[in-house]
Amino acid sequence: MPIEPNARGYFGAFGGRFVPEVLVAALDELEGAMRAAFADSTFWNEYREVLRDFVGRPSALYPARRFLGENVPTPLLFKREDTNHTGAHKINNTVGQALLAMRMGKRRLIAETGAGQHGVATATVGAKFGLPVDVYMGALDVERQALNVYIMQLLGATVHPVTGGTQTLKDATNEAFRVWAARVEESFYVIGSVVGAHPYPYMVREFQKVIGEETRAQCLERYGRLPSDVIACVGGGSNALGIFSAFVDDADVRLWGVEAAGEGIASGKTAAALGAGSVGVLHGSRSYLLQSERGQVLETHSISAGLDYPGVGPEHAYLKDSGRASYVAVTDDEALGAFHDCARREGIVPALESAHALAFAKKLALERGSDALIVVNLSGRGDKDIAQIRALGERSEGTR
Amino acid sequence: MKLADAFASVTRRRPAFIPYVMAGDPDMETTAAVLRALASAGATAIELGIPYGDPLADGPTIAAAGVRALAAGATVEAVLALVARIAPEISASIVLFTYFNPLERYGLERFARDAAQAGAAGAIVPDIPLEESEELRAIFAHHGVDVPMLVAPSTPPERAAKIAAASRGFLYVVSRLGVTGAGSEPDFAPLRSQLSTLRAATDLPIALGFGVSRAEHVRAVAGEVDAVIVGSALIDALAGLRGTDAAAATTRFVDELFSGS
Numbered sequence: 001m002p003i004e005p006n007a008r009g010y011f012g013a014f015g016g017r018f019v020p021e022v023l024v025a026a027l028d029e030l031e032g033a034m035r036a037a038f039a040d041s042t043f044w045n046e047y048r049e050v051l052r053d054f055v056g057r058p059s060a061l062y063p064a065r066r067f068l069g070e071n072v073p074t075p076l077l078f079k080r081e082d083t084n085h086t087g088a089h090k091i092n093n094t095v096g097q098a099l100l101a102m103r104m105g106k107r108r109l110i111a112e113t114g115a116g117q118h119g120v121a122t123a124t125v126g127a128k129f130g131l132p133v134d135v136y137m138g139a140l141d142v143e144r145q146a147l148n149v150y151i152m153q154l155l156g157a158t159v160h161p162v163t164g165g166t167q168t169l170k171d172a173t174n175e176a177f178r179v180w181a182a183r184v185e186e187s188f189y190v191i192g193s194v195v196g197a198h199p200y201p202y203m204v205r206e207f208q209k210v211i212g213e214e215t216r217a218q219c220l221e222r223y224g225r226l227p228s229d230v231i232a233c234v235g236g237g238s239n240a241l242g243i244f245s246a247f248v249d250d251a252d253v254r255l256w257g258v259e260a261a262g263e264g265i266a267s268g269k270t271a272a273a274l275g276a277g278s279v280g281v282l283h284g285s286r287s288y289l290l291q292s293e294r295g296q297v298l299e300t301h302s303i304s305a306g307l308d309y310p311g312v313g314p315e316h317a318y319l320k321d322s323g324r325a326s327y328v329a330v331t332d333d334e335a336l337g338a339f340h341d342c343a344r345r346e347g348i349v350p351a352l353e354s355a356h357a358l359a360f361a362k363k364l365a366l367e368r369g370s371d372a373l374i375v376v377n378l379s380g381r382g383d384k385d386i387a388q389i390r391a392l393g394e395r396s397e398g399t400r
Numbered sequence: 401m402k403l404a405d406a407f408a409s410v411t412r413r414r415p416a417f418i419p420y421v422m423a424g425d426p427d428m429e430t431t432a433a434v435l436r437a438l439a440s441a442g443a444t445a446i447e448l449g450i451p452y453g454d455p456l457a458d459g460p461t462i463a464a465a466g467v468r469a470l471a472a473g474a475t476v477e478a479v480l481a482l483v484a485r486i487a488p489e490i491s492a493s494i495v496l497f498t499y500f501n502p503l504e505r506y507g508l509e510r511f512a513r514d515a516a517q518a519g520a521a522g523a524i525v526p527d528i529p530l531e532e533s534e535e536l537r538a539i540f541a542h543h544g545v546d547v548p549m550l551v552a553p554s555t556p557p558e559r560a561a562k563i564a565a566a567s568r569g570f571l572y573v574v575s576r577l578g579v580t581g582a583g584s585e586p587d588f589a590p591l592r593s594q595l596s597t598l599r600a601a602t603d604l605p606i607a608l609g610f611g612v613s614r615a616e617h618v619r620a621v622a623g624e625v626d627a628v629i630v631g632s633a634l635i636d637a638l639a640g641l642r643g644t645d646a647a648a649a650t651t652r653f654v655d656e657l658f659s660g661s
């Protein structure tokens with residue numbers, strides 16, 4: 001069974017509700033509606049139906065035979081979240097939250113976005129269900145991710161550039177919380193990862209755990225056993241918890257979260273909250289975060305916009321401190337190498353976020369033998385990253 | 401001065417005045433001049449903001465003031481040093497206004513002790529609700545630093561009563577859903593429906609804030625609340641000013657705010 005937070009939303013010492021009083025009633029209302037929906041099989045039936053017919057689930061568990069190269073015999077599987085509608089795992093969560101919003105009688109959706117993937121996934125369900133969507137996006141990101149801004153607009157969403165602070169995802173999230181505070185009566189805040197105040201981290205994980213449930217069943221059916229290792233990239237941590245949650249009770253399955261080291265943890269230009277951060281409070285919950293000695297949240301760096309976030313979901317903080325999951329970090333260059341390897345050897349252009357998980361799989365496979373079975377959560381496809389990769393210039397081969 | 405004493409010495413019939421200023425915006429000397437001007441203009445208490453880069457409860461005006469103060473180098477230590485310098489000079493109570501993360505990083509115990517030593521009467525922490533603030537309230541009470549709590553329009557009556565009972569110094573009633581800022585109009589309807597619950601739960605002065613920015617707002621609630629909290633409108637009025645210019649603008653702002661009250 002996946003880990004349950006306590007009544008106040010804590011996973012061990014992490015989580016909780018560190019929000020202005022004005023949001024407490026909204027979070028209480030959300031939690032009540034969520035619990036009622038989760039106990040109602042008609043809610044889950046509808047969720048599964050939308051995932052099947054609209055998202056295209058289940059996604060495949062694909063044997064990646066060439067990615068590691070001929071000399072590495074370790075069996076490797078990709079969980080293909082990149083084949084979901086809109087190209088990433090994010091839509092599993094937005095479908096769930098949109099259904100819950102409608103059940104609560106909310107008429108508008110609010111979302112924050114960094115790279116635009118969660119914004120697109122929210123705009124998509126908004127269009128499908130006929131709910132107007134307001135997306136808050138850092139002004140810098142609006143510039144950097146012009147294509148996704150345009151896609152959101154095509155889908156009928158309004159994109160609001162956020163000019164405060166560092167003008168990135170952290171500030172977009174602040175703004176989404178503020179706007180929600182002012183419009184709690186009619187609006188539902190669709191948060192994009194396992195972050196935020198209780199019940200968001202728990203709720204988002206419940207909407208992503210389908211990844212792990214499918215993976216587990218597919219693995220048992222096809223290979224007659226569980227994986228030896230499960231690897232996922234960690235930004236806020238939703239795709240990782242989505243796949244981890246089905247395996248937390250399987251002590252023999254090693255869980256690996258891969259953060260963005262950026263230019264290297266020692267460089268200070270990093271986004272590895274668990275690897276380089278310390279415990280604090282950001283966006284409503286207690287977890288690890290990248291902060292100064294004075295408790296100011298630091299600017300982060302990663303080549304991958306989806307991992308470029310100073311915080312991380314509280315359940316990951318708990319899994320780290322309890323030792324149940326291990327967290328490692330991969331640099332921009334290592335991720336780029338894995339990106340190119342995956343494109344050339346598997347015919348799959350991965351998201352730069354997912355390329356972090358792939359880069360660690362290359363390292364881990366060298367330590368594991370042919371009797372291991374490594375699963376990588378391929379959280380998204382790389383179409384959104386093509387312009388950036390192209391701008392970085394041609395690179396002939398991967399890192400090997 | 402202790403908040404209880406500051407409120408006890410209020411003699412005028414108009415609501416007590418609690419302005420908010422961001423410490424170190426644009427520099428500490430200007431803040432010192434503004435604090436003195438506010439006290440001379442009759443402020444009962446002054447909320448002194450400690451800048452934070454991610455202020456969830458604040459609108460654009462105060463958020464931008466925080467960014468300016470941080471850029472100018474304002475730190476918790478520097479703000480406390482300012483308090484230690486100004487508090488003995490002025491009749492108004494100083495209430496620090498700080499987000500939780502920088503406070504916790506500084507150390508709850510250390511902050512409470514240093515704030516008390518500097519002469520601060522209280523501390524408001526806008527991003528932790530009742531449930532998460534138990535330890536903080538106990539520590540601050542031990543050091544004699546009042547922690548005023550916030551009630552929002554969305555707070556149900558039973559919860560509002562609990563918050564009122566836990567509050568110290570005064571009770572901060574938020575006038576509208578959302579964040580600080582002078583942009584949109586305050587809404588007094590939620591306040592009016594909450595007042596009897598709140599009065600039954602506490603004898604503390606009730607202060608109304610968020611969006612209170614003009615003389616007509618003050619007049620509209622005079623006789624209903626004990627104090628008005630005004631932040632963003634004051635910061636807007638001081639935009640770009642330093643030192644004595646900022647102090648003069650402060651005096652004008654207060655005169656205008658209470659004209660007709």
Ligand SMILES: Cc1ncc(COP(=O)(O)O)c(C=O)c1O
Pocket residue numbers: 088089090115117118192193194233234235236237238239240305306307351353354379380381
């Ligand atoms: C493809 C992809 N993977 C991973 C992430 C990181 O988010 P999380 O850690 O919540 O899975 C993102 C975020 O935008 C993404 O687009």
